[in-house]
Each structure stands twice: as structure tokens, then as C-alpha cells.
Amino acid sequence: MSLRLHLATLLVLALPLSAQAQDRGTVNPKPLPPLANPDAPDTPAKALFGRVTTPAAGPAHAYGSYAKGCFSGGEALAVDGPTWQVMRLSRNRMWGTPPLVEFLERLAAKAPQVGWSGLLVGDMSQPRGGPMLTGHASHQLGLDADVWLTPMPGHRMSRAEREETSATNVVRADRLDIDPEVWRPEHLKLIRMTAREPEVARIFVNPAIKKALCREAGSDRAWLSKVRPMYGHNYHYHIRLACPAGQDQCGDQAPPPGGDGCGEELAYWFSDAIMNPRPATKPAKPKPPMTLAALPAACRAVLKAR
Secondary structure (H helix, E strand, O other): OOHHHHHHHHHHHHOOOOOOOOOOOOOOOOOOOOOOOOOOOOOEHHHHHOOOOOOOOOOOEEEEEOOEEEEEOOEEOOOEEOOEEEOOHHHOOOEEOHHHHHHHHHHHHHHHHHOOOOEEEOOOEOOOOOOOOOOOOOOOOOOEEEEEOOOOOOOOOOHHHHHHOOOOOOEOOOOOOEOOOOOOHHHHHHHHHHHOOOOEEEEEEOHHHHHHHHHHOOOOOHHHHHEEEOOOOOOEEEEEEOOOOOOOOEOOOOOOOOOOOOOHHHHHOOOHHHHOOOOOOOOOOOOOOOEHHHOOOHHHHHHHOO
16 A cells, blocks of 8 residues: 555544544433344444443453454543543543553653643543444554643542543644644653653654654654654544553554654645545445444453453
8 A cells, every 4th residue: 555545544534523632521421322222233333332331351351453342351540640630531431451551550650750740531442442432433442542732730620620621732723733832842741751651552643743743852753653643633642552462362553664754754644635635526425333243253242241
């Protein structure tokens, strides 16, 4: 696949859906109504996994790929920690595999070392992973987490604040660069510190943020290869961990391309074809939702586990 086609494919997959960091939650979430026929083969997998409110018991294991998978033995990140707070509690997406939970706790503890007061943690995964009713195509393995580009405030946030406060948009209105009024040196330091962690496979940021990182990184540039441009990430950065050792049913991505990714690859995201795409001549045919049959066989047992 050519670089240009590969990037165009990524762009389509990354188009904003809903339930982004700037979208409000609710202090009174309503339970979803039961499905009339949950065992029907055409029932969307997101409707099944989106209704599960507790993790699957058993050993912790991720099955499948980041955009087509699930996990057992999940843990919830504590809503409050010494150097983190979980946002949008109504979404119930503070779950992950134990390695992800441990990683976020460790990263949050190190954040003050680079001048960042603490982490505001957005979406991780649902209790058993799988496709989500709204939002992300990925976050299905319990190995992805969104960290807001907003420093943690000096007080414990109320439930209403966690649901209604918007994350900080650090991208300029013309989308060509960061907004100098809100971008801080600590943003670079935090993302760089995260990328240097060995278990981190990728970090996704808005192309304008990648541009700023390329410009400000200095001579130490090895970590930049993990930082990948992706639209829809101007309020948060997306951390993706590699599959834990020994989990042979968890599918890692191929390693990112070599180099710092600050040349032709980044420039493409600012080309006119991407910044100002031509309107479609006819509406795209809706893609059928993913069903349980499309997920790894183990995900059926994960979904049904007590």
C-alpha cells in the first residue's frame, strides 16, 4: 500500500464520531433498554458490549486487535488518585487490562516531574472492551487511553465538573498549527515522557500537535517515531500500549515507520486534499455494524461470562 493511500485510510478511520473529550456527559445516566433479541446474529456487537457494566472474571487477557477485540480480567482505574482524576464517569469507560491501569497510575505519579500537575483521564475501554456505541473505533483491547491536554486542577472535581468541563483545544482555528495562547512547554514534556515508556506502542495526536513537537523537540528525536498524526485528537492525546508479553491472542500493530515522522508523512496531513476534501458526489453507503461473529471467538465467552 502506498504511503498516501495508507494515510488516507487512516484519516477515514479517524474521523470524529461522537463522545469526544469536549462532549458533555451527564450526572444522571439512564440505563440502556434491554435488547429484544440479543442472540440474533445481526445484532451489532456494540449494542452487546455497550450494555455490559462489569468486567469478565478470569485471567487478564486481551483478544484480537485494537479495533476488533475484547478482554477479560479487566480492572477499573480508581476515579481519584494522588495525581489523576477520571473524567466523564457516566460513560463507564475507565476500564482496562491490569497493565494499562498500572501504567496510567505510574505515568500520573511521574507527571509532576515535568511540571504537569496530574492527569485528567478520559476514555479507556468498556468493562470488557469490544466496540463502543459511540466514539472510538479502537479502545477495544483494554490497552488504549485518552489523556486530556488539560492539567489536573488543584481541587478534587465534582461529579458535575467531570461531566460538563470541556477539555482544552490546543489547535489553532485554522488547523495549521497549535494555538500559542494555550500550548505550553509542559505539553511537549508530558507527551515526550509518555512516548519514552517502553510499553507504549503509539501515541496519536492532531497533526498540528505533531508539527509543534517536531519543531520543539530539539536534538533528541527518537521518541517522535511513536507519535502519529491523527485528526480528532486536538483535545487529548491517545496512548496505545503494546500487547503484554505472552498473550499470543492479542494482535500488535506493526512497528511505526522509522525516522521522526516530521517530513513528507506529516506534510501530507496539511495538503489541500486532506485539509479541504472535495464533497462526495453521492452519499456513501452505510457500512453494516460489526457483529459478534466478526470478533475473535474468545469474545463470545468474554461477553457471556458472569
